[in-house]
Amino acid sequence: MKLDRVVVLVLTLLVAAPASAVAWEPTRPIDFVVPAGTGGGADQMARLIAGISEKHRLSPRPLIVINKSGAAGAEGFLDVKGRKGDPHTIIITLSNLFTTPLHNNLPFNWRDYTPLARMALDEFILWVNADTPYKTAKEYLAAVKDKQCKERQGGQCLMGGTGSAQEDQILTIQLEQALPGTKFSYVPFKGGGEVCVNLVGKHVDSTVNNPIECVSHWKAGRVRPLAVFDTARITVGEWKDVPTVKEALGVDVSYLMLRGIFGAPGMSKDAVDWYVAFLKKVTETPEWKKYTEDGALKPAFATGAEYVKWVEDNEQLHKELMAKGGLLKK
Numbered sequence: 001m002k003l004d005r006v007v008v009l010v011l012t013l014l015v016a017a018p019a020s021a022v023a024w025e026p027t028r029p030i031d032f033v034v035p036a037g038t039g040g041g042a043d044q045m046a047r048l049i050a051g052i053s054e055k056h057r058l059s060p061r062p063l064i065v066i067n068k069s070g071a072a073g074a075e076g077f078l079d080v081k082g083r084k085g086d087p088h089t090i091i092i093t094l095s096n097l098f099t100t101p102l103h104n105n106l107p108f109n110w111r112d113y114t115p116l117a118r119m120a121l122d123e124f125i126l127w128v129n130a131d132t133p134y135k136t137a138k139e140y141l142a143a144v145k146d147k148q149c150k151e152r153q154g155g156q157c158l159m160g161g162t163g164s165a166q167e168d169q170i171l172t173i174q175l176e177q178a179l180p181g182t183k184f185s186y187v188p189f190k191g192g193g194e195v196c197v198n199l200v201g202k203h204v205d206s207t208v209n210n211p212i213e214c215v216s217h218w219k220a221g222r223v224r225p226l227a228v229f230d231t232a233r234i235t236v237g238e239w240k241d242v243p244t245v246k247e248a249l250g251v252d253v254s255y256l257m258l259r260g261i262f263g264a265p266g267m268s269k270d271a272v273d274w275y276v277a278f279l280k281k282v283t284e285t286p287e288w289k290k291y292t293e294d295g296a297l298k299p300a301f302a303t304g305a306e307y308v309k310w311v312e313d314n315e316q317l318h319k320e321l322m323a324k325g326g327l328l329k330k
Contacts, residue, residue, distance in 0.1 A: 024270035026061040033091040035076030039193020041210040072163040087271035089264040095167040098318035103165035105329040114263035120297040122257040124229040137226040137248035159184035160204035173325035178251035212295030
């Protein structure tokens, strides 16, 4: 009888062991909030992550992408802020994590959320329509300075970008400040995909899109990259031929954008650990590696203290850039 009880106990422990190996995992679909419009870089990345998860069965529950782009992404951030303790809500973040609350004095900042992972850093490129005569950034900026955009009243050149007082406008202002006499009329759109479509349609004269947002139009011969806003050239594919702003114009204007993931406020450590492991697996798939190369993203996976330190430093950087550009809320 005693031996039978021992056997039953051992069998019970063996059955229970697999379940206890996972401290937490999703028990219902995960809301994956995108604080930007459809078709842009954040939207594309979120949908890729959801697709990779499904294809490789990385999560027991699906990721449901939800776009909440209102008020430069504030709609999405405030929605997630209101879901305290919900382990089934995550949000993809770009620079509007900093710019939207700083410019609009809104009641949220990155500390309200649970840092999960920095997935990559994204580039910015100065683009023009391929039908224009401008083959170099120097040629185009000379036209901007001389107000030679003939389709516009007064010749003023239009720069398209995502949102007002966001990273696209910050870069536009930096370019103006670095090149005296240069002045654009900045035109905000809801998302990066919409921005590039408007460049293709010649509704604006140039944009400062992320590579992934314009790459399909570039390959189709509709747009032309003139310069990358980085300290060194992109090192993959045909992107290698795009000069830096320093090379093209002789001025130092550079900027890299966050592509990161945060969880809802107050997410448990067990949930954080699951998401960190999940997101790390995503970055190890061939689909992710192809995506980062095609879209010229810089692999920069980071979690924990390293991620938090980067976010802290970049919050301060955005305060300085926005103050210099007159974009901080008074």
